Amino acid sequence: MLEISGLTKSFGRLPVLRGVDLTVGRGRVTAVLGPNGAGKSTLIKAVLGLTRPDAGTIRLGGVPIAGPGAAGHAHRARIGYMPQLAAFPAHLTGAELIAMLRDLRGAPAAGDDPLVEALALAPHLGKPLGTLSGGTRQKVNAVLALLFRPDLLILDEPTAGLDPVSSGVLKDRVLAERAAGCTVVVTSHVLSEVEELADDVAFLVDGRVRYAGPVEALLRETRQTRLERAVAQLMRGAPAPAAEAAA
Amino acid sequence: MTRLLGYQVRNVLRSRWLAAYALFFLLVTDALLRFGGDDGKVLLGLGNVTLLVVPLVGLVFGTTALYEARPFTELLLAQPVGRGQLFAALYGGLALPTAAAYVLGAGLPFALHGVPSGHGASLLVLLGAGALLTGVFVALAFLVALRTDDRARGLGAAVGLWLALALLYDGGVLLLLAVFGDHALERPLLAAMLANPVDLARVLLLLRFDGAALLGYTGAVFARFFGGPGALVAAALLLAWVAVPAAFGARAFRRKDF
Amino acid sequence: MRAEPLVAALLLAAAGGAQAPATIVVSPDGAAPGAVRTLGTAVRRARAGDRVVVRAGTYREPTVVVDRPLTIVGEGRPTLDGEARRELLHVTASGVTVRGLRFANLGRSYSEDRAALRVTAAGGCVIADNDFDDTFYGVYLADVDGCRVEGNRFAGRASSEAASGNGIHLWSSRGVTVAGNRVAGHRDGIYLEFARDCRVERNASEGNLRYGLHFMYSDSSRYVGNVFRRNGAGVAVMYTRAVEVRGNRFEDGRGPAAYGLLLKEIGDPVVTGNVFARNTVGLMVDGATRLVAARNRFAANGWAVQLQANAQDARFLANDFAGNSFDVATNARDAAATFAGNYFDAYRGYDLDRDGRGDVPHRPVRLFALLAARHEPAVVLQRSFFVGLLDASERLLPTLTPDAVVDARPAMRPVAARAPSPAP
Numbered sequence: 001m002l003e004i005s006g007l008t009k010s011f012g013r014l015p016v017l018r019g020v021d022l023t024v025g026r027g028r029v030t031a032v033l034g035p036n037g038a039g040k041s042t043l044i045k046a047v048l049g050l051t052r053p054d055a056g057t058i059r060l061g062g063v064p065i066a067g068p069g070a071a072g073h074a075h076r077a078r079i080g081y082m083p084q085l086a087a088f089p090a091h092l093t094g095a096e097l098i099a100m101l102r103d104l105r106g107a108p109a110a111g112d113d114p115l116v117e118a119l120a121l122a123p124h125l126g127k128p129l130g131t132l133s134g135g136t137r138q139k140v141n142a143v144l145a146l147l148f149r150p151d152l153l154i155l156d157e158p159t160a161g162l163d164p165v166s167s168g169v170l171k172d173r174v175l176a177e178r179a180a181g182c183t184v185v186v187t188s189h190v191l192s193e194v195e196e197l198a199d200d201v202a203f204l205v206d207g208r209v210r211y212a213g214p215v216e217a218l219l220r221e222t223r224q225t226r227l228e229r230a231v232a233q234l235m236r237g238a239p240a241p242a243a244e245a246a247a
Numbered sequence: 248m249t250r251l252l253g254y255q256v257r258n259v260l261r262s263r264w265l266a267a268y269a270l271f272f273l274l275v276t277d278a279l280l281r282f283g284g285d286d287g288k289v290l291l292g293l294g295n296v297t298l299l300v301v302p303l304v305g306l307v308f309g310t311t312a313l314y315e316a317r318p319f320t321e322l323l324l325a326q327p328v329g330r331g332q333l334f335a336a337l338y339g340g341l342a343l344p345t346a347a348a349y350v351l352g353a354g355l356p357f358a359l360h361g362v363p364s365g366h367g368a369s370l371l372v373l374l375g376a377g378a379l380l381t382g383v384f385v386a387l388a389f390l391v392a393l394r395t396d397d398r399a400r401g402l403g404a405a406v407g408l409w410l411a412l413a414l415l416y417d418g419g420v421l422l423l424l425a426v427f428g429d430h431a432l433e434r435p436l437l438a439a440m441l442a443n444p445v446d447l448a449r450v451l452l453l454l455r456f457d458g459a460a461l462l463g464y465t466g467a468v469f470a471r472f473f474g475g476p477g478a479l480v481a482a483a484l485l486l487a488w489v490a491v492p493a494a495f496g497a498r499a500f501r502r503k504d505f
Numbered sequence: 506m507r508a509e510p511l512v513a514a515l516l517l518a519a520a521g522g523a524q525a526p527a528t529i530v531v532s533p534d535g536a537a538p539g540a541v542r543t544l545g546t547a548v549r550r551a552r553a554g555d556r557v558v559v560r561a562g563t564y565r566e567p568t569v570v571v572d573r574p575l576t577i578v579g580e581g582r583p584t585l586d587g588e589a590r591r592e593l594l595h596v597t598a599s600g601v602t603v604r605g606l607r608f609a610n611l612g613r614s615y616s617e618d619r620a621a622l623r624v625t626a627a628g629g630c631v632i633a634d635n636d637f638d639d640t641f642y643g644v645y646l647a648d649v650d651g652c653r654v655e656g657n658r659f660a661g662r663a664s665s666e667a668a669s670g671n672g673i674h675l676w677s678s679r680g681v682t683v684a685g686n687r688v689a690g691h692r693d694g695i696y697l698e699f700a701r702d703c704r705v706e707r708n709a710s711e712g713n714l715r716y717g718l719h720f721m722y723s724d725s726s727r728y729v730g731n732v733f734r735r736n737g738a739g740v741a742v743m744y745t746r747a748v749e750v751r752g753n754r755f756e757d758g759r760g761p762a763a764y765g766l767l768l769k770e771i772g773d774p775v776v777t778g779n780v781f782a783r784n785t786v787g788l789m790v791d792g793a794t795r796l797v798a799a800r801n802r803f804a805a806n807g808w809a810v811q812l813q814a815n816a817q818d819a820r821f822l823a824n825d826f827a828g829n830s831f832d833v834a835t836n837a838r839d840a841a842a843t844f845a846g847n848y849f850d851a852y853r854g855y856d857l858d859r860d861g862r863g864d865v866p867h868r869p870v871r872l873f874a875l876l877a878a879r880h881e882p883a884v885v886l887q888r889s890f891f892v893g894l895l896d897a898s899e900r901l902l903p904t905l906t907p908d909a910v911v912d913a914r915p916a917m918r919p920v921a922a923r924a925p926s927p928a929p
Contacts, residue, residue: 009504011504048321048324049324050324050504050505052502073327073329076326076328077327083318083321085318087317087318087319089254089258089319091260091261092257096254100250100254103250103251103254104323104326104327105327128261144322
């Protein structure tokens with residue numbers, strides 16, 4: 001679904017991505033992990049088109065979306081993005097924000113997303129976003145990402161700031177989307193959450209992919225039962241197991 | 248794009264600082280009309296306030312708004328929308344309501360108290376110049392904010408720009424004039440006035456209120472300029488001062504890594 | 506008024522000859538009983554005191570010399586056409602009245618002062634209610650005594666100073682009244698040279714290439730209630746004594762050498778109750794002695810008053826200065842003039858004793874005005890923040906400003922229009 005090859009990016013003289021190769025399988029949930037400064041967010045921004053890579057290509061469903069031959073922004077209609085920080089125009093209401101994104105995407109005004117009800121968001125949609133609590137704004141954030149039934153869902157620390165109930169609702173919804181064929185890329189510091197959601201793991205260190213493959217394969221190769229332990233072992237700099245690229 | 252602009256405008260129109268800004272000009276103008284003496288002086292006083300406050304507010308509002316909108320801008324950038332369109336919506340969404348707040352705040356008291364007779368056209372020139380100055384300085388603010396990721400440094404640069412263009416520039420020109428007073432300075436001086444948007448707006452006002460004096464100078468360059476197309480040239484250059492920084496801002500926005 | 510007894514006397518003299526005054530009719534087709542076809546024929550046939558009635562139509566004939574006292578009256582505004590090459594009427598006798606005619610099409614001349622209506626060495630003429638269209642010089646009076654030029658309209662087509670004449674031109678004359686005329690499109694609207702005891706009243710002189718009113722060596726004359734507007738150089742009064750300028754409007758004299766009113770080498774001028782508006786220089790005082798300027802209003806001029814150092818004992822009393830770029834400018838720090846009780850909109854003083862006069866002196870010459878006088882292009886910095894700073898520092902440190910020009914107790918409110926102008 002998403003093929004990244006040879007992706008490099010430097011900010012000034014600081015190299016952040018040093019040649020990332022990664023394939024994200026269709027209908028799978030891939031967790032992008034790695035220590036701070038490993039290049040996770042730059043990688044995600046490159047996929048979203050927020051950052052222009054210096055070299056390398058990104059393809060979405062075989063179509064180049066970054067690098068040589070990439071053109072336009074129409075493909076972004078297939079992507080849903082939930083940023084880590086839920087910051088919205090303070091004086092618009094949630095309903096207006098949803099209408100705004102509908103206008104932007106030219107999407108038909110389909111009925112309310114079930115997530116609105118599941119997250120008990122309806123009573124808040126008429127209030128200015130600046131008056132909502134951080135948790136409520138994060139719920140709006142989640143709705144915006146899922147509203148348009150994307151083929152590719154990118155979640156940046158999705159459950160940060162959500163209460164446990166809402167967090168569970170969101171995770172259920174993500175798994176449901178996956179079941180419906182949606183490809184999901186997620187970053188998270190909460191490894192139990194990754195364990196719960198992810199089929200595959202891509203582990204970045206210093207701008208390179210140290211490991212990419214199914215979670216079970218990683219556990220098997222590191223001879224661990226918990227992802228947390230396995231990741232710790234990867235971070236300690238143990239020689240990377242031969243990455244079995246996800247099918 | 249117009250829809251996106253509409254949401255941006257709506258968001259800005261509901262903000263408290265915009266209301267405060269309009270109220271500021273409302274009170275200043277009202278006070279000038281009540282206590283400012285006869286006709287022309289009101290407009291001249293308002294002109295002085297405009298030349299100082301509009302650039303400062305444009306710069307501060309512009310940089311602050313862009314820094315604050317940064318996370319949401321990233322969300323919008325991930326939507327199927329061109330960066331050029333997005334920039335236009337962000338810029339227009341701030342510059343238009345801010346200019347409208349100025350025109351409304353400064354203009355409404357005249358609607359209530361009446362326009363001083365014979366000064367209707369001057370009032371229009373003043374309000375137009377203030378609106379254009381808003382456009383200029385919001386564009387410059389965006390340019391600064393896009394080039395500087397650090398918010399404190401960006402705000403500092405914006406205020407520095409204001410100091411330079413609105414306050415110090417003319418002092419420097421005056422100083423040069425005193426030092427090189429023996430040389431033919433008409434042309435460089437005129438060029439210096441046309442190079443600074445604040446001076447351009449001031450020249451538009453000068454042509455309304457001091458046209459007689461401007462024509463008194465014996466130099467041919469001045470006579471040709473101020474006796475002829477001066478107002479048109481100044482207005483056109485002020486428009487260019489909106490368009491050029493906005494174009495550079497759009498370019499920086501298109502190329503920027505967020 | 507003073508012409509009429511003279512006319513009456515002449516008529517009496519004529520009547521004493523033989524017959525009562527007769528009326529001769531001129532018409533283009535000579536149709537009426539006893540009518541003639543040309544004005545020249547009529548004048549040659551007429552006897553002193555006769556009345557010549559010119560019927561509507563256009564007349565093209567050699568210059569008519571009026572050498573006897575006649576009253577020439579147009580009916581239905583007949584046109585005398587100069588065919589772009591000749592003068593139309595030349596009056597050489599006293600007691601001639603010309604009324605209701607239209608003079609047209611004199612063409613241009615670089616060599617002669619071609620005039621539609623010339624009066625030479627005559628007295629008591631009346632020139633009233635005539636139209637002068639494209640007439641180079643309109644009315645030209647030389648060595649004339651006690652004439653009235655009244656209620657005429659002059660529409661010139663002057664395009665360059667060299668190829669243009671004056672609307673009303675007086676030379677070496679006395680006791681002439683020029684009143685209620687409208688003059689436009691000439692070199693000088695109204696021109697007086699060596700004219701004594703003349704009155705110029707209620708005229709409107711606009712859009713002339715050089716001066717709206719130009720007079721030299723014309724002592725003891727009065728200029729009252731005229732409007733001078735959009736003339737290339739405004740109004741110039743030169744080399745004259747005892748002139749009175751009262752209740753006029755001097756407006757829109759714009760350009761590097763344009764003045765509302767230029768006083769040059771004038772003794773004892775009185776300038777009262779006038780309005781100076783939107784001129785590059787409202788009042789230029791260059792070598793005047795004992796000027797009295799009172800109750801004038803200076804509004805929206807570039808420089809309201811320019812005082813050259815050679816002006817002596819000028820006094821400015823109860824004038825209003827409002828909306829000018831510069832109120833007073835001098836070409837030297839020691840220029841001296843008395844200012845008392847004037848209103849300045851730039852005054853920032855206060856009036857604690859509430860007597861209507863400010864308690865702190867006002868110095869109307871700004872430091873920036875001196876700077877702009879030295880470095881002329883600096884004018885474009887007017888109303889900039891820095892010039893405002895300069896003005897503010899002047900108020901804190903009055904020593905920066907020339908002390909010679911100071912109004913010790915300026916008026917707090919406009920005063921010029923508050924009381925009627927001093928009696929003439």
